Amino acid sequence: MSAIAADPDAPATDRLPVLSPMLQRLAAERATGALMRDRGTLYLADGQVVHAESPATPGIDVLLTTGGTLRHEGWWDAVAQAGAGRRVGRYLVDSGHVPGGALELCHLGALYDAAFFALAPTGTPARFRYGVAHWIGPVRPVPVAAVERETLRRREFLDRIWPDPACDSAPLLRTAHGPDAPVPARQRRLLELVDGVRTASDIAQALGRSAFHILVDLRRLAAAGLVAAVRAQPLPAAATPRRIPLPEVTADPDIALLRRLRDALEAL
């Protein structure tokens, strides 16, 4: 995708797009510290990714507490007891708050989720601070190559479902188009939160689900014509002259279908 080429520290190559040459260098020199990029931070230890955070994704605390795995008090107890020693993860398991398997999976989920956003194309240069460690502490380190491979797979996966990223970051609204087929329960809960104001990240926070999962469901809902991004009203002068203006909301399903087709073709 052309979006990858827009990343200044990721020059476009024909076959293997490099998400961040800086990250690869740090992996090669087995660096420890925090790689801060525009949309998130990757924490490295000995050149492996040990944690990741992004403002676009719910943190591991939200994933653990909203799902009911852990009570809020349990989380704050662990932060108070083990935060300073940077061993919160270990403490949660040792104190019996969270089963080891559950913590590991939740942590991996949060890591890959935040990494997907942190490694998104950006115009801002990345910075690395050596020696910085995250307070969650050691859980399960992941090789940089695995994180990059998974991030690329996720981008392709989203584009296969529905090639228009408009719904990924804008406020969302429900279209007038009714569902042609029953909407799965999980997508229904998501749809209930679509109110013209919330974005994908807001919904992920509210449901305590990983933001990438929300993007997957949103692209499916967009493909079914049930959800659309709120488009900023274009100024008359800024409007593209060649495009024939269509009403944004229409009750006619044929028009809705044609508009979705047009959007999909444009996004190709």
Add this chain to the structure above:
Amino acid sequence: MANTEASLKEAMSSIEGTTGVALVDYTSGMALGTLGGGKDFNLEVAAAGNTDVIRAKLRTMEHLGLKEEIEDILITLGTQYHLIRLLKTRGGNGLFLYLVLDSSRANLAMARHQLKKIEAELEV
């Protein structure tokens, strides 16, 4: 209580005829852990592809109005069995265990039973 790696190892060693096992996040198709497989059987590709199998079945059930849950899915090939076991997680995240068995060595009833036991120990 077991971590994921221990559970995958147990599946590999205790279930007769197992040639590969993966723990997969159903929504993203990401393999959270794999063991076995090899050059001629890429478990990560299998993991991602089989999420479509589950999704198709779930959609059909929605269409039919069935209010049931999938416990497992069995796919029988010429020389292999592929067993998919959906896990009940506390966080509500869809996960499944994916097991590849050599059909000449495997005992299906035992394999299903043991996979159930591994799920119980995994505590996710």
